[in-house]
Amino acid sequence: MSLRDQFPILQRKVNGYPLVYLDNAATTQKPQVVLDAMNVYYSQSNANVHRAVHTLAGEATDGYESCRTKLKERFNASKVIITSGTTEAINLVAHAWGRANLSAGDAIVLTEMEHHSDIVPWQMLAEERGVEIRYVPVTQHFTLDMEAFTHSLEGAKLVCVVHTSNVLGVRNPLEDIIAQSHAAGAKVLIDAAQGVPHATVDFEAFGADFMAFSAHKMCGPTGIGALLVQPDAFEQMQPFMGGGDMIETVSIEGSTYQTNEHKFEAGTPRIAEAIGWSAALDWMESFDLDAEHERMVGIARWVAGELRKLGMAVYGRHDDDDAAVVSFLHPTINSEDMAHLLDARGYAVRTGHHCAQPLLHRLGITGTVRASFYVYNTREEAEGLVAELKEIVEKFA
Amino acid sequence: MSLRDQFPILQRKVNGYPLVYLDNAATTQKPQVVLDAMNVYYSQSNANVHRAVHTLAGEATDGYESCRTKLKERFNASKVIITSGTTEAINLVAHAWGRANLSAGDAIVLTEMEHHSDIVPWQMLAEERGVEIRYVPVTQHFTLDMEAFTHSLEGAKLVCVVHTSNVLGVRNPLEDIIAQSHAAGAKVLIDAAQGVPHATVDFEAFGADFMAFSAHKMCGPTGIGALLVQPDAFEQMQPFMGGGDMIETVSIEGSTYQTNEHKFEAGTPRIAEAIGWSAALDWMESFDLDAEHERMVGIARWVAGELRKLGMAVYGRHDDDDAAVVSFLHPTINSEDMAHLLDARGYAVRTGHHCAQPLLHRLGITGTVRASFYVYNTREEAEGLVAELKEIVEKFA
Amino acid sequence: MTFYPEALRELVEEFQEVEDKRERIEMLFELAEEVLELPRDAWTDSTRVRGCQSEAHVKVGVSEGRIEFLGAADAKLVQGLMGVLSIAIQGLAPAQALLIPPDFAEEMGLLNSLTASRSNGFRNMYDKVMKELRQQTE
Amino acid sequence: MTFYPEALRELVEEFQEVEDKRERIEMLFELAEEVLELPRDAWTDSTRVRGCQSEAHVKVGVSEGRIEFLGAADAKLVQGLMGVLSIAIQGLAPAQALLIPPDFAEEMGLLNSLTASRSNGFRNMYDKVMKELRQQTE
Ligand SMILES: Cc1ncc(COP(=O)(O)O)c(C=O)c1O
């Protein structure tokens, strides 16, 4: 079966037209094997995990933990905390590491390219603890101002940076950022929500201290994500949420905590989700992601060029390592209208601020139309999109 | 189709014997309609919610929000925050309400009957903020010491109490507890993880300020739960986790937040899970829960009696409003051995401390064997359990 | 459709006869002209429809017992929906207008979600108009 | 099964011939007797196998290059697995014992999960024994 045929949703029609799903930066579709794995779990092995001896509980525990094992293998990471997604993973760092290791006067470096999920948790921490936040500006070439970045490092304790922008598709110079940050004595958190769906990352070699991402953006289920942590940073983390399996002992005098990742996984975990993600991770090994990435960026680059010809402003550069995301605006046609007109022909694109208002503010706009491509998208779909936009521009500009 | 036939897992064999699933207090099984709803979502409407105009996103948003609407209807609640489960819901109260409204010298009342998920978050808050925790003792009749409770209220700001104990099945005198707490000026949080699967609750009439529970214990999926909040308590809550859809605006100067429940739902929500839970809530309406509850407690009461005859100590009283949970210990046969012997014949029971160490400590034990019944369990299964235990006692005592 | 005024009912039927969604949207764009325009310099925080992706503003008054509805939006689609609402309520007594449910946008085949959320500028606009009408009749 | 000592291999085969799990458990209970018992008053925090549901203690020494393994557990099943481990490693050279993978418990049809977690006293026990052997051979 072709890669594309493994996605049942791609057979769907929308408003009488075949669905062309180009909202992959928001969430990706799921191959049948992922649904199957969750169905098998629910209809054969559903049970709560850990602390139980019965057969179903053993199978559920193995299934849940297999997700962690596969994440460790895929990303070459020694500590993998399972969360509900990127957002919770970053909030976990802000609470479990941030509140234990940062205090008034300390500085955190963010960038203007961050997603709200990598801004708001730090603003909340800053307000509570009197920590200073410094924002690295974005240049007119849609890249981080690396000179400003270097300056911002003075006395910084933590640098939080997005691997790949969900608006621009721009992949940041992470190797340089990590090296400079470490040299300045700062830890580094990478928001890899858009990064890991497009590139394989060796967390150990990469050298970041924390890396957060979501399953749903890499063909896995909703409701689950992960935080990878280096062992020394892991040791500096205090528990965040309490309850369930994160404890060793509880008494009314006080509690002691587990020492492994379970310490940060309070309550019944996302069992079916972990099993689904595990299947998705296996599935991701079934094709050559690098080759697919090259193909997708090629498509994005071509689309960007065509849209410029149609008079659109395109926000992004589409370098080889960038994600296949095309953000654009027409000088006179409203974005929301454009998205509705596209939807009428089956094309799903996203409009709005993409949870990156500071970036848009810097670009002097309030939103874009965003078409984002993934492994199951075809060149023909991209050509269709361009043809539709051409028609729209001709008619409504 | 009979109620029981709607659960595909109940066809399964374990170690060559039909599965008898009696670990329902840990997690319940899922009827086929719940799996179907999630499959339909993933294979027809999967998209990220909110902020998008395309057809799939509209369907996904409607599906996600339908869960909230159904929870509001079922529980007669005006504010429903969707969380990853009971544990996260209680941690949310500790962070969003507790840290904003409690300070050094304030007192929180807990009970010795609480699940760790309703103890550890408060211990963490207490340590951080110098808040005092008072524990209401459990009597030898497996009930709360209500005299001690009344005394503990003096100057208390918050009372946290479990609706129904997951170890004893005992349902607490909540109406009395809520009335006394409110009279003393304290807010009340109910941990209803074990309560709502067994009883319908009118949150408005009930009068508690917060109520937390999990979908997976009421035939819904893993990874999702809810916090019901009264409007005045809702207004007193500060944001907990940051990012995603919880904001109104974000700028580098600071952020403003949404005013509805989304304020507390940071990041891509549990979309498929909400859709699955929605189906489970509909399904719960398809039979008479009160009648089923009566039947289940009847079974539990009978089992408890038989086990006492076999020389077991049974921890619980099995009143009409109690849950169908039977916790027991044999004087000489080790619990874990007993569970393994049962598992060998297809019976799934749980052993251990059930995340309620302070309660067990009070009872002078370190664990129990727990058989917990739910709507699809039959009298025949209970008889089988008793027969197996009889054989085990005869052979191994 | 019992509570729809005649003009709205006709409009809904007219839209329902058109099968292609693109065509329906184009028809709606034309209805954007029907709105009494709220000039840009009258846009304030209190006229703003919150939660819209782009700017949308409405102003509802009641003069001699009859509704006066003004609106404007960056998105033609939203302004078109204002046009529909305008056709429905302009000049009506508030009590009559309050009986009109928001379903027409869906029935006209224009929106696929009625959840009051950010994706749904229409629903927020409708809610705001109705709320203001209710306040002005109290 | 290449790394299993003869006695362990035989045991695994013996168990595999028994179809009923209950019977296998009963056979295992008998093996609980095979463990050189670690007396209760020698139970300390350092002998404790963590993460077990009930108490389980092991002590591994190496004397004249040969393993001396003592153990005891509240659960007969756990002590039975100690018996199996004991049959496997008692008197062996540590280097040989370290080659034995934990799979035998699963192959004997006794456990269905090898995940190192609280449900799995066996795995924690095995890991502790092997860790201590490794430390004592360093
Ligand atoms: C009484 C009680 N409270 C809280 C919880 C925690 O629920 P969850 O693990 O779904 O967060 C449970 C379930 O284990 C419970 O029984």
Ligand SMILES: Cc1ncc(COP(=O)(O)O)c(C=O)c1O
């Ligand atoms: C760059 C980036 N960071 C963080 C997030 C948040 O991810 P989630 O909503 O899955 O928590 C997203 C996705 O929306 C993203 O694109």
